Amino acid sequence: MVSPYRKPLSIVAGGSVKDQRPPTMLAGGPQQLDALVLLDRVETGEVTATRLDLVDSMAALVPHTSGLSSLPRPLHRLARLIADCGGAIRLRYSEAAEVDLATVIARCAKRTLPWSDVVDDMQDDRAQAPSGAMVRAEYTDAIEAGGDLTVFAGDRLLRLSPVAATVWRLCAIATTPDAIAPKLGLAPDIVREVASELIDRDLLRYAARVEPDRSGPTPPLPPC
Numbered sequence: 272m273v274s275p276y277r278k279p280l281s282i283v284a285g286g287s288v289k290d291q292r293p294p295t296m297l298a299g300g301p302q303q304l305d306a307l308v309l310l311d312r313v314e315t316g317e318v319t320a321t322r323l324d325l326v327d328s329m330a331a332l333v334p335h336t337s338g339l340s341s342l343p344r345p346l347h348r349l350a351r352l353i354a355d356c357g358g359a360i361r362l363r364y365s366e367a368a369e370v371d372l373a374t375v376i377a378r379c380a381k382r383t384l385p386w387s388d389v390v391d392d393m394q395d396d397r398a399q400a401p402s403g404a405m406v407r408a409e410y411t412d413a414i415e416a417g418g419d420l421t422v423f424a425g426d427r428l429l430r431l432s433p434v435a436a437t438v439w440r441l442c443a444i445a446t447t448p449d450a451i452a453p454k455l456g457l458a459p460d461i462v463r464e465v466a467s468e469l470i471d472r473d474l475l476r477y478a479a480r481v482e483p484d485r486s487g488p489t490p491p492l493p494p495c
Contacts, residue, residue, distance in 0.1 A: 305376070312364060318365075318369050319364075339426070357381020386415065404478040406446075406477075420436035
């Protein structure tokens with residue numbers, strides 16, 4: 272459903288000044304969104320329309336959003352929206368007069384786009400973290416769709432390869448490439464390379480070991 276949101280729609284009603292309107296003013300209340308069309312204007316060329324899969328739809332849409340990371344479970348919201356529309360449509364055109372939008376939408380068959388939640392199973396076990404251990408960095412949301420894991424961290428949408436996704440999942444607890452490698456049947460050097468890339472992309476971090484406090488209670492000060 273299209274409901275009111277703190278960032279309203281910007282509409283050019285005349286001249287160059289934009290009129291800010293909430294969705295409720297356009298149709299009298301929440302409306303069902305039937306299609307999501309991403310406009311891509313080019314200098315020359317024929318009109319083309321392509322129905323995108325779920326993650327490609329997200330990748331095309333996220334750069335045009337603002338405040339997405341401030342919403343709870345933003346990828347879940349986007350996934351439900353895009354799946355309900357059967358996938359976003361990327362429309363390439365040069366002149367608006369050449370586009371019959373209703374025909375474009377009708378000709379692009381909707382796709383069934385299943386997706387699933389990724390449970391946040393992070394565990395704070397830094398007191399037992401081995402030397403050189405890695406753990407997931409903070410992230411906002413994650414989903415699985417089409418066999419791929421997609422993570423939203425900060426304002427970035429990151430689609431992980433199968434090996435990178437497995438390494439990321441296994442780092443819900445502090446662990447090392449040497450411990451992960453046998454589980455994947457890979458050489459430790461390959462896992463280190465994948466983990467290094469995930470660290471560079473701020474999806475993993477080194478786990479700072481937290482030593483337990485063995486000092487006991489602070490003794491009382493002697494009387495004056």
